[in-house]
Amino acid sequence: MTRPTPEITAINRPYWDGLAEGALRFQRCDGCGHAWLPPRSHCPACLGTQTRWEAASGGGRIVSWVVYHRAYAPHLQDRIPYNVAIVALDEGPRLLTNITDSATGEGFATGAPVALTIEEDDGLHLPRFRLRG
């Protein structure tokens, strides 16, 4: 089994296109100003449909992280150990990502500042982060 690919839909296409163009985009509501990820047709705060895409500044903070020592799919066997982290963007939206400095989380801390680095992985552009000193 190969690595999974995201299911591209009319709703999330700008997110994945943005990454390929070098920007991490999130959605903001014209009606109430709420900002969010993952992509949705409606603002989850006010259920409005007038929404726009904004490019994230790239700054954020670590909320939590884990290190996989077990491969839950065959393609992950070569990757363990690897980390998955929750990062809160400075603009508010949160996402699951990887921190590139250390596979096993050396030097990570909750609240630690991080900066966006978009990496091409097997033809897919993924939003990852590195620790910011």
Add this chain to the structure above:
Amino acid sequence: MTTLRGKTAITGVGHTAWGKHPDRDRLSLMTEAAAAAIADAGLEKDQIDAVLVKMANSAPSILWGQKVAEALGLQPTIGLSLDQGGAACTGLATYAALAIEAGMIENALILYADTPRTGSRAAMHRPRGDDSVMGWYSVAAGYAMLHRAYQEAHAAPPEDFGIIAVQARAHGAANPHAHLRLPLSMEEYLSGPLLIEPMRRDDCCLVSDGGAAIVLGATARARNPARAVPVLGLGQAQESWEVHLRPDLLRTRAEASGQMAFDMAGIDRGDISFAQLYDCFTVTVLQTLEDYGLAPRGQAGAKARAEGIGLDGWLPLNTSGGLLSESGTPGLQLIIEAVRQLRGEAVLQLPAPRFGLVSNQGGTMHTHATMILGEPQ
């Protein structure tokens, strides 16, 4: 305001052996458990007029509640399958109590069976939507995020988590029904392999085949009042959002679920004789103890180590071994153990318990249900 307090009671309980059932399917396990629970309630099968099933985690299925009723040879007034993750069995008891009190039904059968041990574990290991491109797989990973957040915020040593596993395994070792009867020392816990760091192997519950059932009916109409355990308090509350989208990983809506149940029961935290808390992972127990107001924030593990969670401890916890040692099935076994304690029929029996607390929760602590049970009258 009317209240459900004490109006309904758990009149019957039953379960299969826990562990491996390579030659059985879900309907077979569920039928065995149902027959035992109906007999335990002193009822005939045809007195059951609600068949309420928790969806099987490893095999989501359309019209599953109806397939179960068919296997039981019943045409119930209410039949359904509910998905609230691991909170569903207490959720079903809540809706059953409401329907009984409303006069729609008389005796509800609440049941669950699954075979992930000998069958498929794909649901537990599953890719989590588009986030799987980042390597985000499995149910356990979300709990590992909560474990890390708790450990970091409270500077909690691994022993705070370990005590939950060590005590559960001690209780399971003494329980002849338990799937895993192997005691665990703190040293063994600490030296266990890391699965998804910071979680170790023994932070994680068992994967068990098995089936369980309970019968809920009006307390006043119980066939055997001395063994009918009244339902005093019920609560629910849900975050609903995935772990990475929640604004606070250090509190859950178990707090609101627990408060609702305590308010209905009209008792204080200190009145609780024991707790059967949903221990799919050790952090779940620490978090639930704190959200329920049974331990100060960040102190549940330290309190458990200092004051004990065995039969003679500060709070006897998961007295049959819980998901960590008795059975990894989602929740009914905790209710069944609470019933046995209050009937005086438990293996590790407490002396004269008065009030028992049960938590059921699902979906990375985002779906909560609480039950408080009392002594038979």
